[in-house]
Amino acid sequence: MLIRHKPEIRSSEITPEHNYLNRRGFISSAALAGTSLLFATSCSGADNKNSAPTGNHTNLDVNSLEDITRYNNFYEFGLNKEDPEKFSGAFNASPWSVTIDGEAEITGTFNFEDIIGPHSIEERIYRLRCVEAWSMVVPWNGIPLGKLLQRFKPTSKAKFVSFETVYRPEEMPGQRAKVLDFPYREGLTIDEAMHPLTLLATGLYGADLPNQNGAPLRLIVPWKYGFKGIKSIVRISFTETRPYTTWSDAIPTEYGFYANVNPAVDHPRWSQARERRIGSGLFAEKQPTLMFNGYADEVASLYAGLDLTRYF
């Protein structure tokens, strides 16, 4: 017997985080204005708490902070979904620096504060679709990657942007296991990197990124599978040729460089037509996966004329 049960109160609505969507109302109220400044300080230097909402995200049902921080693929901390939360305690995301190199006029190694400082932190609520056919909706804080990259004046030779995760096997037990060719690397075409939806996230739910979510700086490309969203970034390089990308170079038959969310192109071992929405409970059906994860209007033009079955 199947009990088709749609809970009247969704789990996301009974979490305290729901209130967070209205918190600006509280914060801006005169009574709290003074005290909020006390809490607005952030150890990382990114003011995630006072980020301004941008983009249209009114009708998405946001996952709880608990779901987002306890169900992670971050192989640097272990292979199981709960491992990153369990084993990332020893990781130290502050101080942090990022090296910018390659085909740009301004290159060098910069403190996290100098990289992020000139930008105002925005709030973006995005769908996240994992290549493993599960999904979440996450309220990120961060800056559009394109705005940041422009500051370093990429040259005409910059056709791609590549990213590298920190390599600290002493703090990241998963790196000692050598399951992947660490350090993790990812890449985008320059057009993808400059797209206004592409976010360099510094926070989650108005607070600094937790270690298991890629502290202190990670990539979010909402129309691509989650593995493109490289975490704990220490290097950003402008390159003329397509860079090495960890998953697609490890198993090219299963993971592509583009990795655009596409319900019509299955993974060789499972269907990508539907997805399991995390937090929907035991009796929810899988939901249909949307082309480009629902961002087709914004990004489909990037791939005009490209055979998406071949270049998956």
Added chain:
Amino acid sequence: MITPLTTERYGKPAVFIACSVPLIWLILKIFAVGPLQLGPNPIESIQDTLGIWGLRMLCATLAVTPLSWVAGPLLIRFRRMLGLFAFTYCGLHFLNYLILDQTFDFAAIIEDVIKRPFITIGFLGLLSMAPLAITSTGNWRRKLGRSWNRLHRLVYLTGILASWHFYWQVKKDLTEPLVYCSIIAVLLGMRIARTYRRR
């Protein structure tokens, strides 16, 4: 003193309880008893738990005969119960896929079975256990006589299919499935070695 009587009276209930513990634990997690929880993806958690215990029970079942060569024939008395537990865990693993994961979407299930080899292999593995579970009673055993033994050699195939199913399902780190593949290989290899030595 281990006798047929103590085996029946104490041994079997003890093994029955031990084999039920993972299932009871899972049910407690489903109902979130105390601190027990299935986590953010409960359906996946149920699926993985039932699958891995089905495989473990299958390994235990296949281990009984080689162990009895050293530890004595009384051990054989546990084999049917272990086999039925393996079938129960694997069957529930399939039912969870059918009901909670796919919500009876037969079009998607048929596509899965045809297009995705690891699901095909798993499904065949389950099918191979069904006749063994049905003919596990004393009546069937008497009725089938010598062919009962031959039929029940099908469990060797089940072992291969189940560990293969696990191997193909994993995304990158193959350590755990390889452990189970090795266990199955050793258990089957021991039988082959014994057959050849006897000739």
